[in-house]
Amino acid sequence: MTNDRWYMKLIVHLLLLIGVFISIFPFYWLIVMATNTTSEILQFPPRLTFGGELWNNINDVFDNINFFQALFNTVFVSTVTSIGVLFFCSLAGFAFAKFNFPGKNMLFVALLLTMMIPAQMSFVPSFLLIAQFGWVDSYKALIIPSLASAFGIFWIRQFCQESVPNDLLDAGRLDGCGMFRLYWNVALPTLRPALTFLGIFTFINVWNDYLWPLVTINDPQKYTLQVMLSQLNGVYDTDYAMIMAGTLMATLPLIILFIIFSRQFMAGVAEGAVKE
Amino acid sequence: MSRPVPNSSSDRVEAMSKPSLWSEIWKHRILYLFISPFFLLFLIFGLFPILFSLYLSFHSWSGLGDMTFVGFSQFNYLLTEPVFWQSVGNTFAIWFLSSVPMLFFALVIAFLLNLPRLRMRGAYRTMFFITNVTSIVAVAIIFETIFSNQYGLLNYVLSLIGIGSLEWMNSSFLIKVVIASMVVWRFVGYNAIIYLAGLQSIPKSLYEAAVIDGANKIQIFFRITIPLLRPIILFTVIMTTIGSMQIFTEPEVLLGLSGGVGGAGMTMTLYMYNEGFINSNYGYASAVSWMMFIIIGAFSFINWKLVQRA
Numbered sequence: 001m002t003n004d005r006w007y008m009k010l011i012v013h014l015l016l017l018i019g020v021f022i023s024i025f026p027f028y029w030l031i032v033m034a035t036n037t038t039s040e041i042l043q044f045p046p047r048l049t050f051g052g053e054l055w056n057n058i059n060d061v062f063d064n065i066n067f068f069q070a071l072f073n074t075v076f077v078s079t080v081t082s083i084g085v086l087f088f089c090s091l092a093g094f095a096f097a098k099f100n101f102p103g104k105n106m107l108f109v110a111l112l113l114t115m116m117i118p119a120q121m122s123f124v125p126s127f128l129l130i131a132q133f134g135w136v137d138s139y140k141a142l143i144i145p146s147l148a149s150a151f152g153i154f155w156i157r158q159f160c161q162e163s164v165p166n167d168l169l170d171a172g173r174l175d176g177c178g179m180f181r182l183y184w185n186v187a188l189p190t191l192r193p194a195l196t197f198l199g200i201f202t203f204i205n206v207w208n209d210y211l212w213p214l215v216t217i218n219d220p221q222k223y224t225l226q227v228m229l230s231q232l233n234g235v236y237d238t239d240y241a242m243i244m245a246g247t248l249m250a251t252l253p254l255i256i257l258f259i260i261f262s263r264q265f266m267a268g269v270a271e272g273a274v275k276e
Numbered sequence: 277m278s279r280p281v282p283n284s285s286s287d288r289v290e291a292m293s294k295p296s297l298w299s300e301i302w303k304h305r306i307l308y309l310f311i312s313p314f315f316l317l318f319l320i321f322g323l324f325p326i327l328f329s330l331y332l333s334f335h336s337w338s339g340l341g342d343m344t345f346v347g348f349s350q351f352n353y354l355l356t357e358p359v360f361w362q363s364v365g366n367t368f369a370i371w372f373l374s375s376v377p378m379l380f381f382a383l384v385i386a387f388l389l390n391l392p393r394l395r396m397r398g399a400y401r402t403m404f405f406i407t408n409v410t411s412i413v414a415v416a417i418i419f420e421t422i423f424s425n426q427y428g429l430l431n432y433v434l435s436l437i438g439i440g441s442l443e444w445m446n447s448s449f450l451i452k453v454v455i456a457s458m459v460v461w462r463f464v465g466y467n468a469i470i471y472l473a474g475l476q477s478i479p480k481s482l483y484e485a486a487v488i489d490g491a492n493k494i495q496i497f498f499r500i501t502i503p504l505l506r507p508i509i510l511f512t513v514i515m516t517t518i519g520s521m522q523i524f525t526e527p528e529v530l531l532g533l534s535g536g537v538g539g540a541g542m543t544m545t546l547y548m549y550n551e552g553f554i555n556s557n558y559g560y561a562s563a564v565s566w567m568m569f570i571i572i573g574a575f576s577f578i579n580w581k582l583v584q585r586a
Contacts, residue, residue: 029421124329129321
């Protein structure tokens with residue numbers, strides 16, 4: 001295709017930059033609002049440039065809610081869930097990819113079928129179950145149900161089949177490795193790229209989850225950032241500057257994490273979709 | 277005493293195969309241990325709740341006291357409840373308003389990003405994808421200020437170009453446009469990256485062969501690119517359908533539990549959430565979730581068939 005002519009190139013980049021502008025602008029707008037006072041935000045025409053109020057607004061957030069508690073809760077739940085998902089999914093993916101055992105195919109099909117069940121089906125009774133267990137307002141409610149995912153197992157299995165050579169496993173066996181040593185010392189190091197994607201993917205999803213923590217957490221001390229944000233938005237709906245400062249602080253860590261890992265992450269997203 | 281020796285061949289097969297299956301299973305016990313966490317969690321937090329929700333949907337229960345068996349009456353009520361049908365209509369309207377532009381723009385972006393010798397491809401990809409990493413709660417809060425009736429940024433821009441401000445949050449139609457725009461903004465980049473991966477997996481030799489055969493660009497696009505991209509398009513259509521049918525956070529954060537003016541932003545999941553977790557009608561909420569399941573399943577199936585044929 002001939003996009004070599006300079007005006008063709010210009011048009012292509014112009015179109016892409018319009019798209020990028022629409023993508024990025026809300027973040028810019030968020031920072032603008034977080035650095036201005038509420039009255040500046042609410043004036044008409046609105047102020048479109050950064051102000052000097054960021055620190056005041058952040059202090060307002062700290063005065064009104066326990067931001068660091070919510071940040072800690074979110075980081076803790078996301079980290080523990082991600083580690084659990086990486087461990088349990090890689091164990092299962094490894095078993096499905098590299099070994100034969102009675103009922104393997106049937107169990108794998110069952111696993112794939114579970115991915116087709118929409119989440120809202122089990123929502124009410126899952127909550128009732130959590131309540132029965134006495135897990136309302138606890139990290140357990142947020143972590144335990146999502147410790148292993150069918151998608152994760154499927155993902156690791158695909159990768160494992162291609163990248164863990166049987167010769168390597170045989171060599172490990174000759175050296176006297178038990179099953180767990182084979183997994184831990186032989187398979188796990190070669191699975192690193194797949195684990196990186198699955199880890200970030202899980203971390204982002206848990207960080208951004210809203211409906212489940214909204215239902216299971218009532219104690220403000222256990223709020224995750226998303227629930228805290230929505231509370232902030234609902235209760236203090238006049239103090240836009242503070243709400244925006246809070247939103248910025250809750251959004252920024254994940255954006256930074258994503259930019260650091262964006263290459264690995266997007267390769268993973270693309271690969272998953274093309275294979276399915 | 278000597279052990280009985282199997283004399284017929286069928287006895288022998290039975291004697292050998294039965295213990296061997298169990299010994300096979302026992303031999304591989306560590307592998308079952310490896311895969312067991314997922315299946316245990318699924319039984320407890322997946323299968324049991326679904327079966328229990330079916331049971332609940334035939335009972336009236338507020339969470340306290342006894343459940344009363346009510347048969348199909350909750351389903352009957354549901355079928356005649358205008359608010360439920362309004363939520364179905366709203367959900368479908370939001371699905372249509374979001375999925376058509378979203379998939380179209382995603383395809384355009386992917387096509388541009390796939391042009392040969394494009395500079396800054398990686399940077400573009402990251403910037404298009406970054407919207408998907410942001411939480412829906414944050415997006416809803418930001419969009420609230422962009423589309424606000426009085427002080428909204430968009431109304432300011434519209435008044436600058438002489439259109440004048442619109443009452444975004446007071447119009448049944450515009451409320452749906454606002455919700456749909458959030459979905460489009462969040463997922464265009466995601467779908468574009470998926471389409472891009474699909475485009476890149478089409479072998480170059482096919483294009484070269486078509487050029488040699490004298491095909492023009494439009495023919496190449498409709499005869500090679502689109503047909504080979506079809507499985508990926510199918511994948512995104514189904515994922516988008518299932519996702520939009522469950523839309524909840526956008527209207528809840530933007531409009532609150534009422535779904536805004538006249539319930540114009542009341543979606544099926546928001547309706548279920550209200551009935552289950554606000555009004556504590558657990559049985560009825562379960563009936564709603566099963567009804568939703570039937571609607572989503574049927575609609576995804578129709579979608580699948582239509583896209584496959586197109």
